[in-house]
Amino acid sequence: MSESSENGRRDFLKKGALGVTLAAWGQLVFSCAPEGGHDHAAAEGADTVKVLTPDGQLVEVDQSHLRHVHHTQDISYEESRTGLPGRKFVMVIDLARCTNARKCVTACQKMHHLPPDKEWLTVKLMKDSEDSEPYWFPKTCYHCDNPPCVKVCPVDATFKRQDGLVLVDNTRCIGCKFCMTACPYSTRVFNWGERGEPADMKTHRANAETSIPGQVGTVEKCDFCPDMARMGQLPDCVVACPNGAFYFGDQNEDIVTNGSETVRFTELIAERAGYRYGEELGTEPRVYYLPPTDRIFPAEKGLEELPEESRKLYEDLF
Amino acid sequence: MKTVDLNKKQTAILQTFGPQLEKSGTMYRLWVGFLLLMILFGGYGLFRQIYIGHVVTGMRDHAVWGYYIANFVYFIGVSYGTAMLAAILYYFKVPWGRPIIRIAALVAFISGVIGPVFILLCIGRFDRLHYLFIHARVQSPITWDVMVISTYLVGITVFTYLLLIKDFAILRDTDKFEFPSWRKKLYNALALRYTGTSEQDQQIGHSTKSMAFIMVPKVVLAFAVLSWIFGMTLRPGWRSSIFGPSYVIASIATGIALIIGVMWVYRKLYKLEDYLKDEHFRYMSLILIALVGAFGYFTLSEYITSWYTSMTWESKVTDKLLSFKEFGWAFHLANFFGIILPIVVIAFRRFRTPTIITALSLLVVFAMWVRRYLTVVPPLETPLLPIQDARPEYVHYSATWVEWSLVLAGAATFFIFFTLVPKLINVVPISDYEKETN
Numbered sequence: 001m002s003e004s005s006e007n008g009r010r011d012f013l014k015k016g017a018l019g020v021t022l023a024a025w026g027q028l029v030f031s032c033a034p035e036g037g038h039d040h041a042a043a044e045g046a047d048t049v050k051v052l053t054p055d056g057q058l059v060e061v062d063q064s065h066l067r068h069v070h071h072t073q074d075i076s077y078e079e080s081r082t083g084l085p086g087r088k089f090v091m092v093i094d095l096a097r098c099t100n101a102r103k104c105v106t107a108c109q110k111m112h113h114l115p116p117d118k119e120w121l122t123v124k125l126m127k128d129s130e131d132s133e134p135y136w137f138p139k140t141c142y143h144c145d146n147p148p149c150v151k152v153c154p155v156d157a158t159f160k161r162q163d164g165l166v167l168v169d170n171t172r173c174i175g176c177k178f179c180m181t182a183c184p185y186s187t188r189v190f191n192w193g194e195r196g197e198p199a200d201m202k203t204h205r206a207n208a209e210t211s212i213p214g215q216v217g218t219v220e221k222c223d224f225c226p227d228m229a230r231m232g233q234l235p236d237c238v239v240a241c242p243n244g245a246f247y248f249g250d251q252n253e254d255i256v257t258n259g260s261e262t263v264r265f266t267e268l269i270a271e272r273a274g275y276r277y278g279e280e281l282g283t284e285p286r287v288y289y290l291p292p293t294d295r296i297f298p299a300e301k302g303l304e305e306l307p308e309e310s311r312k313l314y315e316d317l318f
Numbered sequence: 319m320k321t322v323d324l325n326k327k328q329t330a331i332l333q334t335f336g337p338q339l340e341k342s343g344t345m346y347r348l349w350v351g352f353l354l355l356m357i358l359f360g361g362y363g364l365f366r367q368i369y370i371g372h373v374v375t376g377m378r379d380h381a382v383w384g385y386y387i388a389n390f391v392y393f394i395g396v397s398y399g400t401a402m403l404a405a406i407l408y409y410f411k412v413p414w415g416r417p418i419i420r421i422a423a424l425v426a427f428i429s430g431v432i433g434p435v436f437i438l439l440c441i442g443r444f445d446r447l448h449y450l451f452i453h454a455r456v457q458s459p460i461t462w463d464v465m466v467i468s469t470y471l472v473g474i475t476v477f478t479y480l481l482l483i484k485d486f487a488i489l490r491d492t493d494k495f496e497f498p499s500w501r502k503k504l505y506n507a508l509a510l511r512y513t514g515t516s517e518q519d520q521q522i523g524h525s526t527k528s529m530a531f532i533m534v535p536k537v538v539l540a541f542a543v544l545s546w547i548f549g550m551t552l553r554p555g556w557r558s559s560i561f562g563p564s565y566v567i568a569s570i571a572t573g574i575a576l577i578i579g580v581m582w583v584y585r586k587l588y589k590l591e592d593y594l595k596d597e598h599f600r601y602m603s604l605i606l607i608a609l610v611g612a613f614g615y616f617t618l619s620e621y622i623t624s625w626y627t628s629m630t631w632e633s634k635v636t637d638k639l640l641s642f643k644e645f646g647w648a649f650h651l652a653n654f655f656g657i658i659l660p661i662v663v664i665a666f667r668r669f670r671t672p673t674i675i676t677a678l679s680l681l682v683v684f685a686m687w688v689r690r691y692l693t694v695v696p697p698l699e700t701p702l703l704p705i706q707d708a709r710p711e712y713v714h715y716s717a718t719w720v721e722w723s724l725v726l727a728g729a730a731t732f733f734i735f736f737t738l739v740p741k742l743i744n745v746v747p748i749s750d751y752e753k754e755t756n
Contacts, residue, residue, distance in 0.1 A: 117709070124706055139703065148552050154460035155446075155453040174449050175372075175442015177382040178460055184552040186701040190382060190442065193373035216371050217442025278702065281552055309708045 072210055072227040080208040081169070083161030088251040089224055090164070091140065092268060094258075095292035097245035098123065098136040100302025107240030111225065112211060113197040118189060120222040121237055125299070127317045134299045134317045135292035138245065140237070141166065141187045141222035142277070142285030149179035149188065158219070164251070164286050165224055169208040173218035180219060184281055188221045224248075234259055243296065251286075321491035322484070322514040328748045331593070332494060335744035338588060340495050342741070353734040360727020363720040364439065372442060374720045380705055381698045381715030385725050386440040388691040393728065394433030394467070394544065395569030395690075396576060398537045401426035401474050403573060405533035408481075408526065414601055417593045417746045421584070422577050423478040424745075428735040429573075430474050432728050434467055439724055459550050462543045470540050477529040483522060484749035487512040541566045548693070554624070554632040555697035564616040571609035572686040575679035578602050580736055582676040584745050593746045599672040603679075607664045610682060614657040635700045645696055648688050656685025 047063040100123050108114070108121045120141075127134040143166045150160050157172035158179055168188075180188045195214035204212045209226045225235035238246040239259055249256030249265060256265045268274065272290040300318060303311050324332065366374050377384045404422035407415030441447065454461050489497075490505035497505075512518055545562035578599060585594040621639070624632045638644040660678045663669050695715050699705075705713050717725075739745065 122706075124703055126704075152458050152460070152550065154455055154458040154464070155449040156455050157449075157453075172446075172449065172453065173443065174446045176440070176460060177442070178458070178547070180379070180382045181553065181556075181698065182551045184702045186380065186703055186705075189379050190372070192375075192378065193371040215443075219442075283552075307708075313706050313708060 072207075073230055074205070075207065075209065075230070077207075080167070081159060081161065083163035083165060084226070084230060085162070086252060087163035087229070089143070089226075089229065089286065090249060090251040090256065090265060091224070091287045092247040092249075092256050092265065092274060092290060093138055093140075093287060094245045094247070094272070094290040095135055095137060096290060096295045097241075097243040098138055098292075098302075099243060099297040100125070100136040100305065101242055102305055103240040103242055104138060104237035104246065107236040108222070111236040113195070113201055113214070115196050118195070120189065120220070123302075125302070125314050125317055133292075134314075135295065136299060136302050137289075138237075139185065139187070140287060141224070142185055142283065142287045143224060145284035145286060146282060148182040148184065148283060152178045152182045154178070163226075165226055167208045167223055167226070168211065168218075168220055170211055170215045170218040170220060171206045173215070175217040175219065177219065184278060184283065188219050190219055191216050322487045322512070324488065324492075324748070328488070329494075331744065331746065331748045332488065332492060334590065334592075335588065335740070335746075336495060338740045339489075339742075339744070340497075346737075350734065350737060353730045353737065356730035357727045357734070360724045360730070363723035363727075367439070367720055368444065374718060376711065376715055376717045376721060377440075378709075378712045378715070380701060380712060381695055383440060383694055383698060384715050385691070385717045385721040386436045388687070388694045389725055389728055390433050390436035390440070391544065391565075391694065392433075392572070392687055392690045393429045393436065395541075395565060396573045397426045397429035397433055397474065398470075398540050398544075399426075399566075399570035399573030400429065400577060401470075401477070401533055402537045402570060403577070405477070405530040405537070409530040409534070414598060416750050418577065418581070418598060418602070420481055420747050421580055421745060422573075423474070423481055424736070424739060425573060425576055425580060426474050427478045428732055429576075430471055432731050434471075436724075436728060459543065459547045463547060466536075466540045466543045470536055473529065473533055473536055477526070477533055480522060480526040480529060481747070482743060483508070483510055483512050484514075485743055485747055486510075487514065488748055489743065538566075541569070553697050554629075554700070555635040555693065558620060560616055560620050564613065564620065567609050567613045567616060568686055568689065571606060571613055572683060574602055574606045574609065575682040575686075578606070578676055578679040579683065582672055583736075584740070585672070588740065588745070590746060596672055599675045600670045603664050603670055603675040606675075606679065606682065607661045610657050610660055614653070614661075617653065617657070631700075631702055635697050638696050638700060639692060645692055649692055652685040652688040652692070655681040656689065 048060045049063050050058055050060050052058055102123060105119055105121055105123060109116065109118065112120060114120065122139050124137045124139055125134055126137040143164055145160075145164070147158075147160055147166050150158050150166060153159075154176065155172055155174055157170075157174070158166065158168045160166050175190070177190060180186075180190065191214055194216050197212070197214055201213045204210070206213065206215075207227075209223065209230070211220050211223060214220060228235055234248050234257070235246075238248045238257075241258070244258040244260055247256035247258045247263070247265075247268065249262075251265060254265050255262060256268065257263070268290070269288055274288040274290050276285045276288055278285070303314065363374075375384065375386075377386075400422045404419050404426060406412075407419050407422070438444070438447070450461070450464050454464070486505050487509035489495075490502065490509045512522070542562050545565045548556035549558065549561045551557060581594050581598065581602075584590055621636055624636045625640075639649045640646055642650075660682055663674065663678055699713070699715060707713055
């Protein structure tokens, strides 16, 4: 680990009211919510955990006062722009397994500290024609190899890396939104107001790999969690999916995994007739879909999790 | 020092403009105050937008552009169109064009200033505007636009100024009016020591003619680049080869309609019937209907092909424009009042009076704005994948008071400019009449 990252962590621990690390929990860092008090935790009694404070005291706090914070490696500006050497990230989404459980959406929001109404990853209900059956369609950024968004950016704020990822440097973005009009998949979202992320995120060093802290008046989008890949871990949407619908991997190694099964990318695509969405647009996406054949659940099941007002959106499609 | 001599005709013109150059009435002051209030209100809207964020506008993740970009495209188009008209009239020495050139150049100048302000309003980070220069990427159509618009603005400013120098000298030298000393100093500075020697005349003549010559290809390039901002995106309704030509024609037509409006007001206010004659309105109206006719043909050509071939994504946009449940009313009314009605009415010789022509021009001015709006917003509201958002503001764009305040402030800036210009200089050139009578 580099020196600057050590410093960064030390600062972080100093700033947190009760910042602690649990060695047994490895990569995860927990911190107490600033407003959380011990009295409150004692009153609730249940679900408490013992944590070690920086000055060596063992205290018991309520679990609800702990907040999950991703530990990321500190990388240089150049590294965040060039990408992981030798990699070619690819994603495969199995439409037969998606039931709109929306775990990917919430995991993504948690990972990137997004408010509940901001979705970098969305799940759409698709119905290709009048007589065809509807199916759920998770949509990430496609990290196109011929990205229309990157072409039009006037200031090099969005760029294509050698590992295939298309990222946004939100310290460079001027907010002209030209990339949003150019993307045919409506992937990009804009910070119309403050993103409303936790206060300690504001002090995080800006980095195109994490898009933290979010900046008002700039564009952002699904980034395939390259900070996780750098540590050899899967994006949160892949891990969160209860049905294993997302496969993530490296096209150079020809391997993709959904966390429980690891398969050859080319074989998976060949066997299941994988395709890319909007192939005719010439954008060359890095996300492949497996057609929704032999679905494990009926599409209607996906409505169960949704609030009433969202359910109305899909009335016409069933 | 030698001064510019005037002949009888020129003295007569100068005296026509005397009243408004010298003093201002109560109504005038009220009108200027009203316009300033509108601009101030826009300033307050802008303050809110910068302070709180773009969340105060009606723009959201699908319709990421709205009134601001429509207004930008509208004003800058008008500027290009009128600049082209002024340049052509000057370069080819069109005999009837003389009193119109100055008004056309002034419309071009102020629209060219207002237009780019609106693209800035649409940018999320004002504080990073200089990135457009220090981190410029030449692949981006926005970079092309930055280059073209900035050089165009220099061009139109120089061209307009060259057209004014001789008259600044006349106002500097005249003893007919009682100007306060600051005005005298101003004219003295603006006249650039022009004293009417044949060498100076030749220099100004050469420079103006060269600028006029440069402006025509410059404007064509500017039009092309601006239309490519839309044309270079994977979006039906934008990515069309006729987008550029259609935009050129519509913008020149709008510019001519605006010039007719300004001419009518000036003629009425300052009694300029001897200079802005009925025939000027007639000639301008004939150019106007030729252009709106061409625009009608381009419109038909664009939408009939996408309607007939009916590719899914493309027809979604076309259907929205034609359907009365979506943008149908706006689209059909704009086409009726902006294209069909002016052609039908002006086709009859007896309807070609200045007032009727001006009324029709105003319709064209509004209708073309609606058409600009309809080029920007419906394609944005029609993405390839269904929107499926429970928040109505993310599905349909609807401008907020902040956007309205700034659009109105833009219009007020246009009006205040044309209200203040006659205070500074005669709107019909005096210097041009020298050769005729000498």
